[in-house]
Amino acid sequence: MHQLWLIPIFPLVGFAINGLFGRRSKALVNAAAIGTVALSFLWVLKTLAALGMFGGSMPEEQYVERYYTWMASGNFNVGFDFAVDHLSAIMLLVVTGVGLLIHIYAAGYMAHESGYYRFFAYLNLFMFFMLVLVLGANYLVLFVGWEGVGLCSYLLVGFYNLEKFATDAGKKAFIVNRIGDFGYSLGMFLIAVNFSSLDFGKVFESAKNMPVDTGAGLFTGICLLLFVGATGKSAQIPLYVWLPDAMAGPTPVSALIHAATMVTAGVYMVSRSAPLFIHSPIAMNVVAIIGLATAVMAATIGLVQNDIKKVFAYSTVSQLGYMFLGLGSGAFAAGMFHVVTHAFFKALLFLGAGSVIHAVGGEQDLRKMGGLRSKTPITFITLLCASIAISGVPPFSGFFSKDAILAAAYQHAPWMYWVGVVTAGMTAFYVFRAFFMCFFGTYRGDAHPHESPLVMTGPLMILAALSVGGGFLPIPHFLEGMFPKVEEPANEMLVYISVAAGLIGIAIAYVMYVLKPGMADGVAKAFRGPYELLYNKYFVDEAYDATVVEPILQGSRTVLWRGIDVGVIDGVVNGIGARSRNIGGILRRAQSGNIRNYAAWVVLGSVIVILSMSLAGGLR
Amino acid sequence: MPPLPESVPLSWYLLLSAVLFALGVAGFLFRKNIITVFMSIELMLNAVNLTFVAFSYKFAAVDGQIFSFFVMVVAAAEAAVGLGIILTVYKNKSTLQIDEINSMKN
Secondary structure: OOOOOHHHHHHHHHHHHHHHHOOOOHHHHHHHHHHHHHHHHHHHHHHHHHHOOOOOOOOOOOEEEEEEEEEEEOOEEEEEEEEEOHHHHHHHHHHHHHHHHHHHHHHHHOOOOOOHHHHHHHHHHHHHHHHHHHHEOEHHHHHHHHHHHHHHHHHHHOOOOOOHHHHHHHHHHHHHHHHHHHHHHHHHHHHHHHHOOOEHHHHHHHHHOOOOOOOOOHHHHHHHHHHHHHHHHOOOOOOOOHHHHHHHOOHHHHHHHHHHOHHHHHHHHHHHOHHHHOOOHHHHHHHHHHHHHHHHHHHHHHOOOOEHHHHHHHHHHHHHHHHHHHHHOOOHHHHHHHHHHHHHHHHHHHHHHHHHHHHOOOOOEHHHOOOOOOOOHHHHHHHHHHHHHHHOOOOOHHHHHHHHHHHHHHHHOHHHHHHHHHHHHHHHHHHHHHHHHHHOOOOOOOOOOOOOOHHHHHHHHHHHHHHHHHHHOOHHHHHHHHOOOOOOOOOHHHHHHHHHHHHHHHHHHHHHHHHOOOHHHHHHHHOHHHHHHHHOHHHHHHHHHHHHHHHHHHHHHHHHHHHHHHHHHHHHHHHHHHHHHHHHHHHHHHOOOOHHHHHHHHHHHHHHHHHHHHHOOOOO | OOOOOOOOOHHHHHHHHHHHHHHHHHHHHHOOEHHHHHHHHHHHHHHHHHHHHHHHHHOOOOHHHHHHHHHHHHHHHHHHHHHHHHHHHHHHHOOOEHHHOOOOOO
């Protein structure tokens, strides 16, 4: 036994301490929040070392710990089980490692906020649920974590609970996720019915011997439903709309939950279900196409956003689309590799953005930044690393994972590769656009920019090192045994083209925002229509409002509330009350309080009983 | 058990008991003095006792007689408590007219 349960329990303890006693002292909150996550990280390291991960001798099969039977119904059993294999080992390291860095950073970033203890209590609770999600050995335990992180996301997006936009964004995140969860639940039911188990091991074992769906069969149904869940959690078309709004939360939350860990849960879940997905070419194709479409769409929106966090939010949506493109193309290992590198550089981008926002006194508008290069040198350097990494320039980490995905996409369908390359170019452009607007030119705001304290820049530097060198981690090799082999064509041309696309994107951004600063506005004016369309995010929110939100709201108001609730339900309840009072009003007259009156009733009653008995022949 | 004397048939006992019971009911309903009402109740109880004993004799079963003993015990207890209540009522209200003792009403 390696006591896997300790991994999530540490943050849960931290949650309890912060939630119950955190109001008393900030030092206690710091110790409990960061200490428990650090313990959890260390326990992950110890467990994985014991399993032989670092010596290269980790067994291919799952290591499972069974704690107790959660539910048993006939021959259908669900246990509360945790498991570790190569896939979850990677996720464990990312979640606890990046999570630890972000916790440390947050101690500095949130230092002046009220509700400090509340923030860290939620953050610890999130870590607990995320680790349950990763460790779960069956679909139901995974779902517990899945729902839990959704809850924490809601709590943290709406952390500034006095601001209406923040609470609205929290609700939006929660409700949109609920739609995805509905799909996931249905997929889970379908698995339970057809495999009479939810255990990953058992389900995949029996799936192995079943034929591949040629048309739309059982596997296609299951996989598409699971993928609906993934589109909610991992912000893909059509359910991506919550993620950009979720930036209303504090920046460390955006980094931890909405960039590095929670939103990759969908990617993790689909990778986990790879043995099912490879049985359904249709589902794989859907995953690839949705991923690609999301990547393109979010990247185009990201081109014109002015809020630094919004730019990175759309970038996250776009990069998640890349991951799904990889998964759908059959390159599960490449997709997971991108999860890891993305966790490094996107967490860094967000934390860097947080550091910039901190420096300029809470301003998030790129148009009011500029020239911060000399004032915040560490943030500048680290953000530069992250920006190059996401642009896919070798030898930075993003290059390796993105290149693996694009190669797989080319194998799957060449047109997907070309669309992916264009998206890569746009990605490089908008990230560097934000970067240049932030650090170059002259300062356009009215605060006094200053570098952040070491507690914030320290994690930035570590993440920068990981963003630079993360591509050399042998993750694809480590995951080889988990997934079916994909043959990789040694087509160097493809690599050159995708790198060139990234460099061209950077170059255009440099020309437009550093060399000729007025040029961007000119371009925007020249392409008024497309610019407006992108600036307003394709009017998707408005379209959803008109087609889904408003009808539901109006229907609830008129039919469900005024019609059914007030009319039928209240009517019945009030009616019963009123009738009782009417009947009571008549009957109360019999209760005169006069004892002889009662006696007379008794006599009358007995006479009637005796008479009726004699009439019925009861008396002889 | 000795046989029932043939001279008096069962129906006579029952008739007498019914008449006594009816008198008790009438007294309970129509008299205004509490003591009289109280005596009417005793009358009803004893009318029932008479029925019990008569049937017990007729069917040569001892149950009815035991039952009448129980009724007598209850009646004695009731008399003790009831008379106590009546005395207290009289002390407080200086009247025994049943219509005037209605402080629980409303």
